[in-house]
Amino acid sequence: MxxxxxxxxxxxxxxxPPFTLLTPADLMSLSxxxxxxxxxxxxxxFSIGENPGSYFYVVHTGAIHLSQEDGSLVDQCDEGDVFGLRPLLAKSPYLLRAEAAENTLLYAIPTATFSPLLAQNPAISTYLISNFAAGIGAMYHASGAEVSDAALPASDYLTELLPLPTDRRKPVTGTPELSIRQAAQRMAQEGVGSLLICNENNFPVGILTDKDLRNKVVGGNIRMEQPVTDLMSSPVLCVREGLALAQLQLMMMKNKIRHLAITQDGTPDSAVLGVISEHDLVIQQTQNPAVFSKEINRKSSTVADLRRIREQIDGLMERYLQQEVSIPLVLEIVSELNDQIIQKCVTQAAEEAGYSEAAHGTFCWLALGSEGRQEQILRTDQDSALVYEPVEDDAKTKEVYLNLAKKTVDYLHEVGFDYCPANMMASNSDWCQTLTNWKHTFRKWIHQPGETEVLMTTIFFDFRAIYGDKSLAEALSAHIIACLARDEVYLHMLARNAVQNPPPLSFFRNFIVEKNGDHQHEFDIKARAMMPLADAARLLLLAHKHMPPPSTLRRFEKLKELEPQHAELYQLAADAYEILVRLRALNGQRNKDSGRYFNPDELDKMMRLSLRNSFQPIAEIQKLIKIRFQLTGILA
Amino acid sequence: MMQKLFQEVRAYFGSSEPYPDFYQQYAEQDFSKNLRLPFEEITCTVFDTETTGLDAGKDKILSIGAIQLKGNELFVGKSLSILVRQKQDFKIAAIHGIIRNEEDGMEQSEAIRQFLEFIGTSVLIGHHVDFDIAMINAALKGMQAGPLKNQKIDTAHLAARLNSSPDALPQAGQFSLDVLCKQYGLVTKARHTADGDAYLTAILFLHLRHRLRERGVHSLQALTQKKRRLL
Structure with missing residues (x-):
């Protein structure tokens, strides 16, 4: 039973979240x-300095205040908020005290059950990395007053992903000839918690920590006169300079260690530059996207709040780009935050539209186009669709879903996502359909493709489930693959579409610039460089009867797997795409627009070179497509 | 040895049949140790039965739900959810909205055995717990076994004791689970499943006990007290 x-x-x-990221079966066994x-x-x-037990917490009802030693409030955790997880994973004491602000019911989640799930599920790790600061309470407010996120200076956002500053003091080192006593004395003199043992080349051969001394020497298993090499841990885990804080913390967690050595090339076979301890990381940690995520999901958040948060996210993205945070990570974070905003809007709209699962069945909100591909650093307009499985397929049910979609689309508009000029939104009756109808539409597009149909598929087949019953989206994916099995012309048409925009042949001043319209004499990075790559990746995977994963970068990864003989080309294409995404985002930030059009005269040399380099793989991949789909004749 | 002696003594005092083994084992446990422990250290079982009616003499148990409680904690991992196989009765389905097949669930005797094993010597907590205990006892009797020996706490009594004007006569339904849950802000969806109600009762108990503790009621004895009195 x-x-x-x-x-x-x-x-x-x-x-x-993060429970939203678990499979139902895993969540059930965790529950x-x-x-x-x-x-x-x-x-x-719990209080500051206390060691965590074996549980972390989710507020069910009531409220928990997290505060600092001086009593200033750092955060209030309400229904659904997770706290106390970081100290558990990092095996370090609590940095804040937690007190019930009212009678509170908590769900205590056993880490022993949760950790294996974490290991299996990279999405959860990513989520947690971007949320760690929430657990340690990074928002230091001297005032002690209720934390107002709006008041936080934008420049404080996100040190998690920034490289750790390198102006650290010189590491304290010793030679392998030292006795344990001498090593301990040196640590005491220098006031450090760890001593790196280095050979004559200054390569790290081992590390001695306070903990080793406490546990082994004081424990009596080893004498002070023995050589330090008897006690030290070896080899030392080394990293290169400039890794992001979150990466470092994850490494410590994974290896269950508290110190990392920074060496010249990141291996133990090069000279030591410094030591990072877990403590250093904690000091560095301040703010991160978790703050936004939390604010978005707060029960009381209004559309105006979401709008403000979305603007702050733009600021965060700007900082990421300036700091050259890796593009895949930036894309992942921004799309996660966007998804949460959409989810919040859909939830609100569903309630207002009088939706109930019992009466109207299940539905899934889909993002299309670049949002579906998780490739929106800058805000673009909305592209969405809704698929539902009605209890009763009648006009009334459709009315409820259309109403839900309209409200959602309006909310998103208020938040700052413009309406789609082509009306490709779930609020359009055509794009708010039952699963059966969607299947029918997709089948028609694939089996009777005209130019319009092919164009539609390049937008709609990039759908991604954002909210609701994901099995509906999965059913659509399966249906597409099944239809492709009986396809004769569609893939050829898609291929033709994919190569219709050849890359510019020459560089520097001779960019192909738009000849007509508003953007005369400007270079269209989207049409000329990004779309050809996105189209190619989608096409090639569909031809493999593979539903393309979200993100063009991941699609090229998949292609590398499927066609190892072309791995190099696909890697170049992925690299090019990454550069293009960055250039477009930077351009957009500079011009306060979508970043799509470049004035070639305004490009600096670096950018021009980057662009030029990205054209080569486009040409290569288009050649491959022409051969594979035997297009040469058609196009000639 | 002890068991044998126990049976002989019982036989001497007039019972014809010896108790079945499972009950014998249950009954031999030390139920008094709870009285020597602070409440925080006593294991309790919050439970509820769903029945065909309110007459313990005639009606049948349809399901049993239970969850273990200790101090301020409920252990979801130590929860019980048993569907008892009974002859299909149209009226039951009408009341509880549960449609099930006659062959669903386990035999009542097996259900009772599992329940006894689950509760051990824990203190039983329930809303109008006397009724649920009476239902279990009736089932035990049908198995030629003796009654439950656990201490018990009735959340309806606790709520009555917390009533701000003890002199006022309680009104009908004043201390019903629904009303109390509303009073304490608990969500009451999926009522009328034994395990769901047991869980709800458990959370209600945590709230009630907190209120009682604020008024100086700490021990098990104080909690099991039935009489309403000025606090």
Whole structure:
């Protein structure tokens, strides 16, 4: 018999990240291990410096205040907020005190059950990396007043992903000849918690930490006169300079260590530049996207709040780009935040539209086009669709879904995502359909393709489930692949479409610039460089009868797997695409527009070179497509 | 040895049949140890039964739900959800909205065995717990076994004790689970499943006990007290 108690826990957790990222089966087994804990108002849950037990917490009802030593409030955790996870994973003491602000019911989640899920699911790791600061409470507010996120200076956002500053003090090192006593004395003199043992070339051969001394020497298993090499840990885990904080913290967590050596080339076979301890990382950590995520998901968030948050996200993206944070990571974070905004809007709209699963069945909100591909650093207009599986396929049900979609689209517009000029939005009756109708439409597009149909598929086949019943989206994917099995012309048409924009042949001043319209004499990076690559990746995967994963970068990864003989070309194409995404985003930030059009005269040398380099793989990949789909004749 | 002696003593005092083994084992446990422990250290079981009616003499148990509680914690991992196989009765389905097949669930005797194993010597907590205990006892009797020996706490009594004007006569339904849950801001969806109600009762108990503690009620004895009195 289904255990209603476990199901209740499950039903609650499934709506909140990171649990949203678990499979239902995993979440169910996690739910079965939850401990429900009642904390009366004003009672302390944990205090600063205390070691975490084996649980982290989700607020079910009530509120928990996280505060600093001086009593200043860092954060209030309400329904669905997760806290206390970072100290557990990092095996370090709590940095904040947690106290119930009212009578509170918590779900205590056992880390022992959660950790293996974390290891299996990279999406959760990514989520947690981008959320760590929330757990340690990075928002230091001297005032002690209620934290107002709006008041935070934008420049504070996100140190998590920035490289750790390198102006650290010189590492304290010792030679392997030292005795343990001498090594300990040196540590005491220098006031450090660890001593790097280096050979004559200054390569790290081992590390001695406070903990080693405490555990082994004081424990009596080893004498102080023995050589330090008897006690030190070896080899030392080394990294190169300039890694992001989150990466470093993840490495420590994974290897269950608290120190990393920075060496010249990131291996133990080069000279030591410094040491990073877990403590250093904690000091560095301030703010990150978690703040936004939290704000978005706050029950009380209004559309105006979302608008403000979305503007702040733009600021965050600007900083990321300036700091050259890796593009895949930037894309992942921004699309996650955008998704959460959409989810929030859909939830709100569903409620207002009078939607209920029992009466109207399940539905899935789909993002299309570049949003579907998770490739929107800058805000562009909305592209969406809605697929539903009605209980009763009648006009009334459709009315509810259309209403839901209209409200959602309007909310998103208020948040700052412009309406799609071509009306490719779920609020358009054509794009708000039952699963059966969608299947029918897709079948028609594939089996009776005209130019319009092919163009439609380049937008619609990039759909991605954002909210609701993901199985509907999966059913659509399966349907596309099934239709392709009986395809004769569609892929050829798609191929023709993919090569219709050849890359510019020459560089520097001789960019192909637009000859007509508003953007005369400007270079269209989207049409001339990005779309050809995105189209190629989509086409090649569909031809493999593979539903393309979101993001062109990941599609090229997949292609490398499927066609190892072309791995190099696909890697070049992916690299080119990454550069193009960055250039476009930077251009857009500079001109406060979509970044699509460049004035070639305004490009600096670096950019021009980057652009030029990206054209080569486009030409190559188009050649490959022409041969593979035997297009040469058609195009000649 | 002990068991044998126990049976002999019982036989002497007039019972014809010895108790079945499972009950014997249950009954021999030390139920008094709870009285020597602070409440925080006592294991409790919050439980609820869903039945065909309100007459413990005639009606049948349809399902049993339970969850373990200790101090301020509920252990979802230690919860019980048993569907009891009973002859199909149209009226039941009408009341509870549960449609099930006659062969669903387990035999009542097996259900009772599992329940006894689950509760051990824990303190039983329930809303109008006397009724649920009476239902279990009736089932035990049908298995030629003795009654439950656990201490018990009734959340309806606790709520009555917390009532701000103890002199006022309680009104009908004043301490019903629904009303109390509303009073304490608990969500009451999916009522009328035994395990769902057990869970709800458990959370209600946590709230009630907090209120009672604020008024100086700490021990198990104080909690099990039935009488309403000025606090």
């Amino acid at each position: 289904k255990n209603e108690i476990v199901h209740r826990v499950y039903d609650f957790l499934k709506d909140y 079965a291990q939850v401990v429900v804990r009642f904390i009366p108002k004003n009672q302390l849950l």
